[in-house]
Every structure is written in C-alpha cells, then in structure tokens.
Amino acid sequence: MTTKHPEHPGGCLCGAVRFVASGEPIGGNHFHCGMCRKDSGSGVSTFFAFPAHAVTWDSKPHEYESSPGKYRGFCPICGSSVTWRKGDDDSFIDFRLGTFDDPSRFKAQKHLWMSTALPSFAGIDPDIEHFD
Ligand SMILES: [Zn+2]
Structure with a gap:
C-alpha cells in the first residue's frame, strides 16, 4: 500500500501560470515588509513554502530580481504575483497563499517584519508569534 501525498494545485488569476505542490508545506507566514506590499499591492502578504523538488509546473511565472539574488514570480499575462525564491537556494519556493486553489487548507504560523x-x-x- 502506498501513501499518497496531498496535492495542492494553484495558479494565477488568468490560469496561464499553473503548478501543483505536493506534500505538506515547510512553513507559512504573514509578511509585513514594504517590498511585499509593492509586489502585491496589498497591505500584507502570506506565503507558504514548499520544497522545490515537490513542485511541478504546467507553466512557470516570469521572474523579476527584486533585490540581489531574490526573485519574485509574476504571471506574464495577468500580472498576478505567484512566487518568491532565493536564486542561490533551490531548496524551497514560497507561494502566495491566494494562488492555491484551496487556500483555506493552510494556517500561517507567524507575522514577520512587524516593525514595518x-x-x-x-x-x-x-495568538500566533510576531517578529520585528
Ligand atoms: Zn495569469
């Protein structure tokens, strides 16, 4: 008998970017930094990380190097913000919570960058941890 890992499909607003993340997320947090506000146009950004090897892509986002070695992925058609990753660390990819088809499955662990x-x-x- 094999154990099937849960699958978490997701994508951008228009569907041009699609992915499936398998298994459980490494973690998930609310980010209150200014760059995430600019990236998303929203007051707070929530990301959930999955191991890069656990992600399959039907079509990948276009990446923008927002600071040295840090890449934010956007749909080239509708502009939805989908991912964040480090260029020198392919161990994980952060996905915006709202890109998952069923975002209610995840609960964030921390609020980060509360000083901003x-x-x-x-x-x-x-009831959850806050960090400046
Ligand atoms: Zn799109």
Missing part, C-alpha cells in the same frame, strides 16, 4: 507593518495590523492575531 501598517498601523491597521497592530495587535492582529495575538
């Missing part, structure tokens, strides 16, 4: 969080997020989620 917007005032409206002060005191949010007091």
Whole structure:
C-alpha cells in the first residue's frame, strides 16, 4: 500500500501560470515588509513554502530580481504575483497563499517584519508569534 501525498494545485488569476505542490508545506507566514506590499499591492502578504523538488509546473511565472539574488514570480499575462525564491537556494519556493486553489487548507504560523507593518495590523492575531 502506498501513501499518497496531498496535492495542492494553484495558479494565477488568468490560469496561464499553473503548478501543483505536493506534500505538506515547510512553513507559512504573514509578511509585513514594504517590498511585499509593492509586489502585491496589498497591505500584507502570506506565503507558504514548499520544497522545490515537490513542485511541478504546467507553466512557470516570469521572474523579476527584486533585490540581489531574490526573485519574485509574476504571471506574464495577468500580472498576478505567484512566487518568491532565493536564486542561490533551490531548496524551497514560497507561494502566495491566494494562488492555491484551496487556500483555506493552510494556517500561517507567524507575522514577520512587524516593525514595518501598517498601523491597521497592530495587535492582529495575538495568538500566533510576531517578529520585528
Ligand atoms: Zn495569469
């Protein structure tokens, strides 16, 4: 008998970028940094990381080097922000929570970069860890 790993399909708004992440995520956090705000146009960004080897792509995002060695992936058609990764570390890929077809399956563990969080997020989620 074989154990099937859960599969987490996802993609961008228009469907031009599609992926399937298999197994359980390495972790997931809410990011309150300014670069993620610019990347997404949203006040906070939530990412879940999967091992790169656990991800299969039907079509990959176009990557932009937002800072040296750090790449953010966007759909070349609709512009959805899909991924974040380190160029020198292919052990994991961060996926934006909203790109998963069923994002309700995941629960973030921490709020990060709270020192740069917007005032409206002060005191949010007091039951999980916060880091400046
Ligand atoms: Zn798209």
